[in-house]
Amino acid sequence: MQRIKVALGARSYSIVVASGLVDRLSEHLPTGKKALITTKEINKLYCERVAQAIGEHTLILVPDGEEAKQWNVLENLLGGLLDSGLDRGSTIIALGGGSVGDLAGFAASIYMRGIKIVQIPTTLLAMVDSSIGGKTAINHPRGKNLVGSFWQPSLVLIDPLFLETLPTREIRSGLAEVIKYGVINDPELFKLLESKNPESLTAEDMVEIVARCAATKARYVEQDEEDRLGIRAALNYGHTVGHAVEKLTNHDVNHGEGVAVGMVVAALISMEHGLLREKEYQLIIKLIEEYGLPTKLPEIDFSEVVKVMHKDKKAESGNIVFVLPTGIGKAPALRQVGEPTIRKALEANR
Ligand code: GLY
DSSP states (O other), rough: OOOEEOOGGGGGGGEEOOOTTTGGGGGGGOOOOOEEEEEEHHHHHHHHHHHHHHHHHHEEEESSGGGGGHHHHHHHHHHHHHHHOOOTOEEEEEEESHHHHHHHHHHHHHHHHHHHHEEEEOOOHHIITTTOEEEEEEETEEEEEEEEEEEEOOOEEEEEGGGGGHHHHHOOOOOOOOHHHHHHHOOOHHHHHHOOGGGGHHHHHHHHHHHHHHHHHHHHHHHOTSSSSGGGGGGGHHHHHHHHHHHHHHTOOOOHHHHHHHHHHHHHHHHHTTOOOHHHHHHHHHHHHEEEEEEEOOOOOOHHHHHHHHHHHEEEEEEEEEEEOOSSTSSOEEEEEHHHHHHHHHHHHH
8 A cells, every 4th residue: 555645734635545445445534424426337337345335425426527517517416415414524525537526626625615525536547647636627618627626635545446447548548647757757657667568567566656646746736736836737748739639639539648649749849949858759759659649640730739729828928838858757847839849849740
């Protein structure tokens, strides 16, 4: 079992990573009334096991994916919490991927002016990213994640056993974020990934990998909890182009796949800026390929890519802020990049 502390003063909490944690949840959970928030699909797969491990609780089911992150779903969820008599000493348990965690986290932040939430992520993406750090949100018709709050969980419980039922493509999507942590902060993680491939990763490897990613994320969150200082922004390596590609392909290219291509484009720009050597650029590409992730852009209009990136809040005075890798496991640089350089990198990456 690995325990990582997120040190945020009064809002500090632990991230516990262990195989088989799902059967020992009650050892870790706070006392008081509890509501378990999850989807029908996850409930079907894990209801008996989880319900038994949590003990007495109210179950509230929410839709899968982005469908969960809507006003009406939030309102129904809050109604369910009121009906079940949850009070200010109670705890919400979010069991699911990023969407369930975002919705439940936001509900926890506003229900009775804020109650405890325990995050139990079931996807690799949520394990290494969204369950940690307190970003919560629902969507608005005008855009994703436009309404939300920073509300740190009281605890994050990660059991890689949940990954056994996750489709391979989803695991790979999460592995793109894992590679990101290797590049921006953790050379040993990068080496560990180089020494393996997606098929040879064991359950123990996954505990090690997830714990290493969680530790990196925790350090960034501690230094820049509300993402205002340009420190936490480093976690967006690969995301600037990645988000645009996801959006322009109507999510045919999933999050991790977008991030994978985005990491390559950012690495190219980084070489152009003299921040990254060709040798390290090649190592990044090789690892992304070995994990079955794309390194080339799909057939999309590059002008649209640039337009979407400009719309993104990272755009400043015509330039777009990129997270540029400076080596393997080294802190990246945040730089404003002009359109000609971006276009050149996109063209080179067809
Ligand atoms: N997913 C990036 C962050 O939590 O800041």
